[in-house]
Amino acid sequence: MKSISSTITTKKPTKKITHLLTEEQKILQATFDLRETPQKYDTDYASINVPFDESIIKKVKKIIIEKQKLSIDSLVVIGIGGSNLGTLAIHQALNGLLYNDQNKIPSIYFADTTDPHYLTQLITILENKLKNHKNILLNIVTKSGSTVETLTNFHILIELLKKYQLDYKKYIVVTTDQNSSLDQWAQHEDITCLHVPALVGGRYSVFSEVGLFPLGFIGIDIEHLHTGARDAVEAALKKENDVIKGALAIYHAYQDGLIIHDLFIFALELEGLGKWYRQLSGESLGKPLKDNPQTRCILTPTLSIGSVDLHSVTQLYLGGLPPTFTTFIGIQQWNKTIKIQKDKTLTSLNNTIQGKTVNEIMDAIFYGTIAAYKKQKKQFTIFMLPQINEYSLGYLMQTFMIQMMYLGKLCNVNPFNQPQVELYKKETKRILTHA
Amino acid sequence: MKSISSTITTKKPTKKITHLLTEEQKILQATFDLRETPQKYDTDYASINVPFDESIIKKVKKIIIEKQKLSIDSLVVIGIGGSNLGTLAIHQALNGLLYNDQNKIPSIYFADTTDPHYLTQLITILENKLKNHKNILLNIVTKSGSTVETLTNFHILIELLKKYQLDYKKYIVVTTDQNSSLDQWAQHEDITCLHVPALVGGRYSVFSEVGLFPLGFIGIDIEHLHTGARDAVEAALKKENDVIKGALAIYHAYQDGLIIHDLFIFALELEGLGKWYRQLSGESLGKPLKDNPQTRCILTPTLSIGSVDLHSVTQLYLGGLPPTFTTFIGIQQWNKTIKIQKDKTLTSLNNTIQGKTVNEIMDAIFYGTIAAYKKQKKQFTIFMLPQINEYSLGYLMQTFMIQMMYLGKLCNVNPFNQPQVELYKKETKRILTHA
Structure with a gap:
């Protein structure tokens, strides 16, 4: 640049x-020097190898082509934090803030937190499309497979999908860690699944399957x-x-x-x-x-x-x-x-x-x-x-x-973990379990 | 509450x-005790009298009814900082983030900074509407009447309006201080003008003409x-x-x-x-x-x-x-x-x-x-x-x-002024004058 x-x-x-x-x-160089095909992702620094990993683009493109055959009108990215912020950032930067207002196809929506007002509006828009025989694609993104906001939104939107699409499973793409409970569910249900390299953390994952699938799907040049x-x-x-x-x-x-x-x-x-x-x-x-x-x-x-x-x-x-x-x-x-x-x-x-x-x-x-x-x-x-x-x-x-x-x-800190985020998760879980 | x-x-x-x-x-009480019709706005604290001023709602409603007769498809609020943040806040809170996506009428757009990418998209959307014989209303809001971003956007959008509407002056509402250069221009051109009480500063003005006109126009209950x-x-x-x-x-x-x-x-x-x-x-x-x-x-x-x-x-x-x-x-x-x-x-x-x-x-x-x-x-x-x-x-x-x-x-500060904002304005003006 x-x-x-x-x-x-x-x-x-x-x-x-x-x-x-x-x-x-030196650590970065060592991580980098290990690059080969397929890439190795065995250290916390592994995310620097992601842009050199041609297999990601290959995998992602294959699924994009497959799902484009369904003539999708709207893509909904369900994810929060590291799972959607990079995608949102690049989409807004390139497509501008008035992309959906221009009736571009596919339009794109984001479902991150569980705000009842926002979700109600999103459901109204999507249901209206489904009623008019337009197709929507859900891309659920959660590394752990257990993020409560993401699973809540997924439950709500999958239910909507089921109401209008008999073959609803074709209209879902899951992005998660290999062997997470979500991955196991997707395998069992025969739903398309993309795996994120395990040691590539959410906030370092934008150029992995996490960002590339939705961005490529709406026509952004992921190779560049x-x-x-x-x-x-x-x-x-x-x-x-x-x-x-x-x-x-x-x-x-x-x-x-x-x-x-x-x-x-x-x-x-x-x-x-x-x-x-x-x-x-x-x-x-x-x-x-x-x-x-x-x-x-x-x-x-x-x-x-x-x-x-x-x-x-x-x-x-x-x-x-x-x-x-x-x-x-x-x-x-x-x-x-x-x-x-x-x-x-x-x-x-x-x-x-x-x-x-x-x-x-x-x-x-x-x-x-x-x-x-x-x-x-x-x-x-x-x-x-x-x-x-x-x-x-x-x-x-x-x-x-x-x-x-x-x-x-x-x-002098570990830039890859986020131990204190667990504090609110623990308290939330306690409240939900006793409610 | x-x-x-x-x-x-x-x-x-x-x-x-x-x-x-x-x-x-005591100062606040003194300001407040002075309230009568018409309201007095003679101290820096005057904004606390705004919600008691029935003449504002009356004036604003009259213009809303007048402009509604033009069957407006989209309202564009042109203003920045204190001139649009309150309006945006209340609109988003009540109408949600997906209001325009639901094709509600009138739709609402905001033009604040002079971002070429955003403005290009906005022009495309508005021009498309005008071409399809849909009407847009411009509400330009600037207390001083001289904010460079606001005037730039106004120049660009008024030009667009002129291309499609012979009687374009009907499709503009100006909100500014009495006797600002913008006010004088509006009077001269016979364009509808709303005046903000002089001592009600931008960030305290949301319940004056600044916020109430656009909010009332899109159907929000301004009396409440x-x-x-x-x-x-x-x-x-x-x-x-x-x-x-x-x-x-x-x-x-x-x-x-x-x-x-x-x-x-x-x-x-x-x-x-x-x-x-x-x-x-x-x-x-x-x-x-x-x-x-x-x-x-x-x-x-x-x-x-x-x-x-x-x-x-x-x-x-x-x-x-x-x-x-x-x-x-x-x-x-x-x-x-x-x-x-x-x-x-x-x-x-x-x-x-x-x-x-x-x-x-x-x-x-x-x-x-x-x-x-x-x-x-x-x-x-x-x-x-x-x-x-x-x-x-x-x-x-x-x-x-x-x-x-x-x-x-x-x-121990004066909460009503913003003297250091002038610093960047001065430098910007210097650059523009010598460019």
């Missing part, structure tokens, strides 16, 4: 830190996603690269007390990407330290969207000056250009915008914001995305995933 | 703090919004009330070093409400102190949505334990109930959910999360919304607005 990455934090890493990163890079991700892996393993520099910038800022890391993205349709990143960071870093569980890593990811949030939280960032390090993401070249025509009847309103393009306005706001951050001496980094396309997104998301592994090492 | 507000922070306010709040309450808001004003002015208790809880936590305030809402369709609150807090509190500009108020609002973010940032909140105070919002009674049928073929998946309602699952997750927060000794408050309806939303949003005034007093 031709990326401008201008790191303002210029601290030189100490010997100790350089050593930590060399160590981590992989190409971008592959190039990012190779770049991240070079000595002194932008991924390491980015991780160091965040880490140094955190050591200096900037405990909030704000991803400030200047593109509406990348809000989903921001939410994906927030999960990646929150679950990877926010936990007790490996060798000192009394101490915690509290680096807190937040998300702002430009220019909307200039009218929302920028007063706080520039006036309150909270302990925030910012990573700006800008778009170098938009896929669309819209010109503001000159119009005499409107000149009294604002004469600086007439004759310009909307793209120029957006750029001016972006660079105006950065100038204001500089004047207030805020610490930040800039990522310029050359264009919003499959290659760039593959590159950027893979970069962030590897950066998180480096940050895990720097912060 | 029958609200359970269980404040865990139990610190007793000191004499000094009690005095501060008494002082602020006002009733709820009125009851909240009256409750907030009583001695020792929940609004003051809530403000004190947040303030005490902030004094104890909990600089992040997370609004954790357990309802998908209230994400917009959370974004509205984030703006309300960010712009009201994040700034230099009144009598000591070297010191800043850094209280940082964040937003989490349950149960989605249990799979995202809850690991951080429960494992990293960042300095976060949480306000939970739960729904006491959902407007919809969905039952999970018992199904033998699915029993191998999860037998604790069969036969339950989706509502019970959502409740179990909500209370399970609170139990986990308690076990990790996190500080939090709970707001239970009796139901998602106009009255509750009016009550809750007005409560939050008054709470922000009390917080401004406690934190």
